[in-house]
Amino acid sequence: xxxxxxxxxxxxxxxxxxxxRGVSLSLDKGRIVTVxxxxxxxxxxxxxxxxxxxxxxxxxxxxxxxxxELGVEDRVERGFCLVPERRExxxxxxxxxxxxxxxxxxxxxxxxxxSALDGVFDRFPRLAERRRQRADTLSGGERQMLxxxxxxxxxxxxxxLDEPSLGLAPLIVRDILRIVATLRDTGVSILLVExxxxxxxxxxxYGYVLETGxxxxxxxxxxxxxxxxVMATYLGxxxx
Amino acid sequence: xxxxxxxxxxxDGLANGAIYLLAGLxxxxxxxxxxxxxxxxxxxxxxxxxxxxxxxxxxxxGTIGLVAVxxxxxxxxxxxxxxxxxxxxxxAQRLFGYGLxxxxxxxxxWLIAARDVPEIVRIPVALGLAxxxxxxxxxxxxxxIADASVLVLLIVAIALHFAIAGLGLLFFGPEGFRTxxxxxxxxxxxxxxxxxxxxxxxxxxAVLLAVLFFLFFERSLIGKALRATAVNRTGARLVGxxxxxxxxxxxxxxxxxxxxxxxxxxxxxxxxxxxxxLIGLKAFVGAIxxxxxxxxxxxxxxxxxxxxxxxxxFFSSAMKEVVVFSLLIPVLLWRSLALAHGGDxxxxxxxx
Numbered sequence: 001x002x003x004x005x006x007x008x009x010x011x012x013x014x015x016x017x018x019x020x021r022g023v024s025l026s027l028d029k030g031r032i033v034t035v036x037x038x039x040x041x042x043x044x045x046x047x048x049x050x051x052x053x054x055x056x057x058x059x060x061x062x063x064x065x066x067x068x069e070l071g072v073e074d075r076v077e078r079g080f081c082l083v084p085e086r087r088e089x090x091x092x093x094x095x096x097x098x099x100x101x102x103x104x105x106x107x108x109x110x111x112x113x114x115s116a117l118d119g120v121f122d123r124f125p126r127l128a129e130r131r132r133q134r135a136d137t138l139s140g141g142e143r144q145m146l147x148x149x150x151x152x153x154x155x156x157x158x159x160x161l162d163e164p165s166l167g168l169a170p171l172i173v174r175d176i177l178r179i180v181a182t183l184r185d186t187g188v189s190i191l192l193v194e195x196x197x198x199x200x201x202x203x204x205x206y207g208y209v210l211e212t213g214x215x216x217x218x219x220x221x222x223x224x225x226x227x228x229x230v231m232a233t234y235l236g237x238x239x240x
Numbered sequence: 241x242x243x244x245x246x247x248x249x250x251x252d253g254l255a256n257g258a259i260y261l262l263a264g265l266x267x268x269x270x271x272x273x274x275x276x277x278x279x280x281x282x283x284x285x286x287x288x289x290x291x292x293x294x295x296x297x298x299x300x301x302g303t304i305g306l307v308a309v310x311x312x313x314x315x316x317x318x319x320x321x322x323x324x325x326x327x328x329x330x331x332a333q334r335l336f337g338y339g340l341x342x343x344x345x346x347x348x349x350w351l352i353a354a355r356d357v358p359e360i361v362r363i364p365v366a367l368g369l370a371x372x373x374x375x376x377x378x379x380x381x382x383x384x385i386a387d388a389s390v391l392v393l394l395i396v397a398i399a400l401h402f403a404i405a406g407l408g409l410l411f412f413g414p415e416g417f418r419t420x421x422x423x424x425x426x427x428x429x430x431x432x433x434x435x436x437x438x439x440x441x442x443x444x445x446a447v448l449l450a451v452l453f454f455l456f457f458e459r460s461l462i463g464k465a466l467r468a469t470a471v472n473r474t475g476a477r478l479v480g481x482x483x484x485x486x487x488x489x490x491x492x493x494x495x496x497x498x499x500x501x502x503x504x505x506x507x508x509x510x511x512x513x514x515x516x517x518l519i520g521l522k523a524f525v526g527a528i529x530x531x532x533x534x535x536x537x538x539x540x541x542x543x544x545x546x547x548x549x550x551x552x553x554f555f556s557s558a559m560k561e562v563v564v565f566s567l568l569i570p571v572l573l574w575r576s577l578a579l580a581h582g583g584d585x586x587x588x589x590x591x592x
Binding site for chain 2: 051053071072073076077081082084086087088089090091092093097100101102103104105107150151153154
């Protein structure tokens with residue numbers, strides 16, 4: 001049995017500094033896997049390397065294909081999509097245009113683009129209301145919705161989510177993670193990178209704890225939630 | 241100065257401004273998509289005018305050789321890149337685009353060069369020769385250093401201009417040419433103002449092309465993809481837009497604008513092998529007024545430059561360039577002040 005995404009002994013460096021040192025993780029189809037860890041642990045670097053935005057060494061396979069041989073755009077065409085921490089929206093363009101461009105890799109399939117757009121508007125009615133508004137006029141939560149919506153427009157099979165809760169109010173975080181959980185039901189697998197450990201572990205099936213560029217701990221999300229070490233460091237010591 | 245003269249100068253200035261407008265749109269387009277200040281833009285315009293002049297004298301223009309050599313170099317580079325990658329994926333397509341397609345206008349130009357064919361045939365062929373120049377120069381000079389800083393790209397662009405202008409001297413000689421008028425006719429407006437068909441054509445073309453340009457960017461998916469690349473390069477890659485491809489599209493559109501400006505300016509200004517530089521530089525002043533990002537402000541800026549130039553040449557012909565380029569100083573001061581207050585939003589993409 002081979003995993004949908006397989007990362008083994010991955011090294012990513014900026015110049016001489018290695019931000020990710022020998023990370024291995026795997027994700028099976030239909031699963032939500034989360035990588036939690038403190039600021040600066042290398043979470044965003046890990047996703048950047050998986051997406052091909054950063055150069056890396058090590059095993060990086062998606063559905064059996066060696067990702068090192070594929071550019072960022074080729075990965076998108078294969079349904080491997082990233083929602084980056086910085087959202088990277090097209091600020092001067094309308095919400096509608098952002099979404100239509102999200103389906104750029106599927107532009108030849110007009111029927112798909114239309115149904116994907118309807119799907120996103122169903123999931124995020126707020127975006128439908130604001131479709132003619134410029135993306136840079138949206139609130140933080142709406143921007144995150146737009147970033148996720150734009151990625152969904154590509155018809156992803158695996159979605160990499162980088163800190164979707166960053167800078168958002170707790171209520172909106174819960175909304176967004178609830179939507180993330182429902183994405184799995186539509187056949188999208190998810191790799192969720194989060195600093196908000198409790199929310200992430202409550203959403204995910206399996207978790208990895210990343211510390212200073214290395215995997216410190218991994219296990220079923222429910223086990224990690226009750227693991228005293230995780231509790232002490234990331235969950236503020238509080239238990240249910 | 242009487243109001244009549246002022247009116248004549250304004251019309252004249254707007255006609256020249258129309259050329260700067262087209263060139264300015266091209267410069268902003270290439271800069272915003274690829275970060276290259278495409279100095280050779282004006283050279284492509286001048287070469288198109290000179291190519292048309294050569295056709296009219298029934299000579300073979302040197303541009304044919306230039307485009308053919310560029311196509312050969314680009315093809316060799318593609319082959320080299322394929323060997324290094326050890327993969328022939330997409331090679332055939334790229335060889336077709338860079339090696340074969342540019343030879344079509346070359347062949348047509350060769351066929352009609354020494355013959356007496358109507359203008360309606362010569363103009364599209366001259367434009368056709370202009371089209372591949374931008375994408376080929378991009379492939380040869382800029383693609384290998386696509387990640388370099390804006391300054392390095394600018395220096396390469398300037399070097400490229402001198403190389404091309406030097407070839408222009410070789411191909412077209414030191415003397416200047418004027419092409420025959422595209423339209424005849426002089427119209428007398430109610431106020432007694434006399435205006436030539438040529439001026440009307442220049443202004444009408446600029447308006448028409450500017451409208452098409454606007455519609456392309458607002459309505460078409462390719463236009464939106466170009467804007468997306470300009471607004472946020474990382475974001476564009478994350479939705480599967482390939483910056484090299486949008487770059488080629490941008491260069492192709494800019495080459496078309498350069499070619500059309502060359503055709504339009506040919507009958508009213510004597511064009512030399514190195515005239516392109518000044519056309520480009522004046523368009524650049526317009527583009528700087530628009531901050532190298534805004535199309536509408538660039539358009540207004542370019543028209544303003546044209547009118548300024550026209551008035552300046554009335555008062556002191558020798559000083560007209562001085563006046564136009566002195567405009568840069570207040571504009572740059574104003575922009576740097578505006579930027580200091582406006583925050584650093586433009587640098588968002590740099591650390592993706």
